[in-house]
Amino acid sequence: MRTLYVSQQNCYVCLQQETLLVKQGETIYGEVQLPLLEQVLIFGKSQVSTQAIRACLWRDIPITYLSRMGFCYGRILPIARGYRQLSRYQQQLSPVEKLISARAIVQAKLKNSRVLMRRQRKRLESQVIENVLQSLDYLANQAVGADSVERLIGFEGAGAAQYFSAFAECLTNTDFVFTARTRRPPGNPVNAMLSFGYQVLWNHLLALIELQGLDPYYACLHQAHDSHAALASDLIEEFRAPIVDSLVLWLVNSKVVNSQKDFDYRDGGCYLNDSGRRKYLQAFLQRMEEEIQTDSGEKQPKWDLLTQQVKAYKRFVYNPSFLYQPYQIR
Incomplete structure (x- = not known):
């Protein structure tokens, strides 16, 4: 399982079928298939599309937002994670x-x-x-x-x-x-x-x-x-x-x-x-x-x-x- 790091600033994470793409304009900096993904870490000023967020939530993949220095602002988790047996x-x-x-x-x-x-x-x-x-x-x-x-x-x-x-x-x-x-x-x-x-x-x-x-x-x-x-x-x-x-x-x-x-x-x-x-x-x-x-x-x-x-x-x-x-x- 992989972690997707988005450390380049002003990128856009979007969904293409079963793959997350990290783009800046027409340039693709990285891509990872959803079945292989464990979590997403966004450092600084980059965006994630609603479609990508929804796909991650559906597959139990948390998304973490951090400052460029690594301070964690918060995480997006599926509702099921809130019920801890x-x-x-x-x-x-x-x-x-x-x-x-x-x-x-x-x-x-x-x-x-x-x-x-x-x-x-x-x-x-x-x-x-x-x-x-x-x-x-x-x-x-x-x-x-x-x-x-x-x-x-x-x-x-x-x-x-x-x-x-x-x-x-x-x-x-x-x-x-x-x-x-x-x-x-x-x-x-x-x-x-x-x-x-x-x-x-x-x-x-x-x-x-x-x-x-x-x-x-x-x-x-x-x-x-x-x-x-x-x-x-x-x-x-x-x-x-x-x-x-x-x-x-x-x-x-x-x-x-x-x-x-x-x-x-x-x-x-x-x-x-x-x-x-x-x-x-x-x-x-x-x-x-x-x-x-x-x-x-x-x-x-x-x-x-x-x-x-x-x-x-x-x-x-x-x-x-x-x-x-x-x-x-x-």
């Missing part, structure tokens, strides 16, 4: 069951961050990275015994601060400077790519959560509110380092992105421009289509990891005795 089971999870799941999520995030740093240490001699490895190991062990979600969030925050303190050590392209993680707004090109990547991945997970019939507003670690689908924020944690952070390091160190040409500075922040978004999304798609070997010896694209984890969480909701096991890299 699993929501009742999610609400019935006990505080202990949710805490156990939250522990596993935080521990997996810290361990995945540590694995990525360990891989960087193999090619770089850095005492900073060595110190961060020890800190992440300690915090992951502490998370196992956390007696509240508040303490877990504290361990997660401390781990993120340690992790990003060493992130600059992993950047070998001197055109990119990174001193700390800044989000609202992102303060430099590295932060711009991290924020954009997390938003893209978050929206993918949100679509999968809805496709599986889960209620995205009932989670274990994060608190939901009217505009925050907390379950997507829970499930993204285990994928930040292996998918987004590793991709950003590759884009920078391989000089795929240009610090001057692929970013805009405005409104007090730094954001990917049209060319930067195209480069990022192209690399993201290629990365997610790569095959990896499972524990059973079979090969699967990285896309399947996302679906696999959402389904694992669904099994946990139906039967909490099957504890949720987050994805961990080795």
